[in-house]
Amino acid sequence: MIAQDRGLVLRVIPLRETSVIASLLCRTHGKVRLVARGVRAPRSRAGASLESGNEVEVVFDLRSGRDLGNLREAVLVRPWVGGLDRLEPMAVAWAAIEILERVLPDGAPEDGLLDASWCYFAALHSTSDRAGALLLFYAFELQLLERLGHFPALASCRICGNEPVGGGVIDPQDGSLACKDCGGSRRGLRLEPEVLRLLLQMQSTPWEVAMVATSPETRRQAGRVLHQLLSYHLEKYRGPLALGLLKKVDNEKDISGADSEVE
16 A cells, blocks of 8 residues: 655664664554665665654555555655754754654554644744743643543642642542642642643643743653653653753753752
């Protein structure tokens, strides 16, 4: 079956001297892995298109019962990550791609993740500071949770139904929240009021969250909560290696001995 689709290049692995195996998240066919023969040859026109973080139009064939398809053509639409010119947005862009590659099995449906990715990358292109880049990354992680069916219900207390203005405790299993008065002694992930407000902002307007004024501690706590939720629900999730770039910068700067805010 020959197919045409648009998608995001997640990972490219060299295969022999001139070929690669490309992992893509595609609009219609979900996550696919394709053998691209000869793309590393000097005269190949498709090689430059197959870089992680690129949006591409592809033509390929998939055969029933086989893990790998064959790439016939790849045309670059936009180099989302390659167009970033600062370390912070570039690191968190790679981190999102790394997560998608790891947690989505081959054949997994797209489930709206491409549109979320395009919006995320576009927002990163408009963000110049570190805090904004991290907030957008956490908003992407929250979008990932929601689009994979693990929607955290943060707007009201599951017990009394009131707005949890004083913070609360979130149950990692079903994502429901108990307000401070109803769930003060319950086990779960405790959310301080500032962290809860930030997460609610990420749910309502995720790609505008970079403009929200937050403290490093609030960002750190939000990142920790999201990391724990993702680890609970997604077996293959772990903290992305790409964020190690930012932690390395933190260590080199050694700002008053403060801990890195990157989770």
